[in-house]
Amino acid sequence: MPSRFAPSTTGQAHPGTLLAALLCWLDARSRGDRLLLRFEDLDPTRSQDIYLDQMRRDLEWFGLDWDQVVVQSDLADQHRNALDQLQAQGRLYPCRCTRSERRRSGRRSLDGGFAYANTCRDRPLPNGGWRAAREPVRLRLDDGPIRIIDESGADLSQNPAYDMGDPIVVRRDRAVAYHLAVVVDDGASQIDRIVRGRDLAPSTATQVVLQQLLGQSRPSYRHHLLFLEPRGDKLAKFHGAVGTAELRRHYRAAQLCGTIAWAAGLRDRDLPCRPGELLAEFSWHRVGTGDRVLVWRNDQLIVLS
């Protein structure tokens, strides 16, 4: 059963990246599954190769290893094939509706944004199809409920066509959009188990529909806790969460792993350890269910709550 860890290369790894990588690794290794590291580098404005190289080294330093490393941009042909397939089903249409237009529609989506009201569904693609479109391209979803309970017991059931709205599959800058790329890449690597942070849980139903439309089978899902900033946002690169360059100046790998494992509930005390030492006693029952709040203060990672 292959599974994957799929960070985006839009910044350095931070404590939240390491938590997600560690949990994915422990899950796969404790089950004897194959584990891929997939760099998601399709965002042309924010992705940088320098982050890819650095992240690869930092994850190795932290004590994690992979059976295969995949770079998302290498799968461009398969992304285009999937778009052709969806176009042949008559599901693609151009849409230049902006975020502020969606906000005016006023319906919140489950990911905290605004649902798209499928306003432009009747607009045709230009001659030449999605390749010739000069606007973002969306995918028409069928109306109807998708029932998903993930392995942690979280109910992720949705009617994605209504709750989220038709997703963008080709962005304004011509990059293939997140949902489509993730589903195609998982299919290409025959991923049948997905372990990831619960910030991505609301996108699961849309991705399951995409799997169906592309004739792929549905992987099993497990979503886990997040590390948050004091104001409640997910720790993230663009909020200036402490990166590995700074962490490595002040922490040895085993010290950092010990703190992250303790914050995640994997150990009772904050003592140095390597990921391999956590394997024998790893079980999802040990992993905390509540998110944790972390700050970087006086060159130390402090768990506030």
Ligand SMILES: [Zn+2]
């Ligand atoms: Zn539109």
